[in-house]
Amino acid sequence: MEHLEIERKFLVKSEAYKKAASTSTRIVQGFLNTDPKRTVRVRIKGDKGFLTVKGESNESGTTRFEWETQINLVEATNLIDLCEAVILEKMRFEVPYKKHLFEVDEFLGENKGLVVAEVELQHEDEIFEKPDWLGAEVTGEVKYYNSQLSKVPFCKW
Amino acid sequence: MEHLEIERKFLVKSEAYKKAASTSTRIVQGFLNTDPKRTVRVRIKGDKGFLTVKGESNESGTTRFEWETQINLVEATNLIDLCEAVILEKMRFEVPYKKHLFEVDEFLGENKGLVVAEVELQHEDEIFEKPDWLGAEVTGEVKYYNSQLSKVPFCKW
Numbered sequence: 001m002e003h004l005e006i007e008r009k010f011l012v013k014s015e016a017y018k019k020a021a022s023t024s025t026r027i028v029q030g031f032l033n034t035d036p037k038r039t040v041r042v043r044i045k046g047d048k049g050f051l052t053v054k055g056e057s058n059e060s061g062t063t064r065f066e067w068e069t070q071i072n073l074v075e076a077t078n079l080i081d082l083c084e085a086v087i088l089e090k091m092r093f094e095v096p097y098k099k100h101l102f103e104v105d106e107f108l109g110e111n112k113g114l115v116v117a118e119v120e121l122q123h124e125d126e127i128f129e130k131p132d133w134l135g136a137e138v139t140g141e142v143k144y145y146n147s148q149l150s151k152v153p154f155c156k157w
Numbered sequence: 158m159e160h161l162e163i164e165r166k167f168l169v170k171s172e173a174y175k176k177a178a179s180t181s182t183r184i185v186q187g188f189l190n191t192d193p194k195r196t197v198r199v200r201i202k203g204d205k206g207f208l209t210v211k212g213e214s215n216e217s218g219t220t221r222f223e224w225e226t227q228i229n230l231v232e233a234t235n236l237i238d239l240c241e242a243v244i245l246e247k248m249r250f251e252v253p254y255k256k257h258l259f260e261v262d263e264f265l266g267e268n269k270g271l272v273v274a275e276v277e278l279q280h281e282d283e284i285f286e287k288p289d290w291l292g293a294e295v296t297g298e299v300k301y302y303n304s305q306l307s308k309v310p311f312c313k314w
């Protein structure tokens with residue numbers, strides 16, 4: 001399935017999002033290519049595998065072409081073995097707030113200490129209400145791309 | 158679907174393979190990553206799309222991990238637009254000979270003039286009979302990898 005992914009990304013100021021979360025799922029992911037022009041990601045989310053290709057962002061960093069397919073879990077594990085270091089691990093919390101769903105990623109391992117929230121939008125200038133725990137916007141900042149966190153993890157910033 | 162791809166590659170001495178071919182199909186393909194450690198290929202073969210990931214070859218160049226999934230043709234076209242230049246075009250002839258199937262690729266575009274044949278094997282030291290048109294072996298020679306032909310095409314050799 002392909003679509004234009006339109007999303008904004010923020011830092012997180014407090015752990016209040018955890019109380020408001022509807023689900024939390026462990027994610028392990030690696031990259032077969034970290035080039036922002038053609039990112040290829042292998043992800044295990046809970047008990048499901050996914051392969052995802054993303055294109056380059058537009059100027060504001062909000063919108064990217066995204067193609068994703070679900071794949072077999074064993075195959076996903078084998079594909080992660082082919083990925084570039086570092087393999088990312090994080091807990092993802094789904095946090096509904098007003099009319100939007102925020103996805104909060106609490107990174108583990110070499111990115112421990114980093115927590116970011118993303119909200120997916122229907123169009124670039126869509127208005128959404130911000131929960132109290134939402135911090136500074138980092139949309140389009142390349143160092144926060146997961147593909148870049150796998151090359152230069154948070155512990156090295 | 159994943160498996161270990163075991164194959165040997167040869168140059169082709171004459172056009173005799175064309176008379177013996179059972180099918181010929183146009184292939185267009187690009188690479189989302191040309192790194193031989195984690196090649197990611199998008200292919201349109203006839204009217205079907207495929208996404209294929211290959212790992213590093215063993216020492217003899219005969220065996221590689223390969224994972225492939227069929228994908229939607231429109232999506233394949235969009236993914237090829239994300240690929241690194243050069244997009245490869247070739248005609249593939251399937252040529253049965255004795256107990257084996259040879260796949261002969263006649264390259265077009267910037268690789269015009271290059272014709273290579275591959276035979277897939279069940280194990281590395283499997284014996285197979287060679288047709289008269291089969292030339293020198295080039296198994297494991299990186300410059301003949303399709304991923305490398307997309308970076309340094311035959312016209313620049």
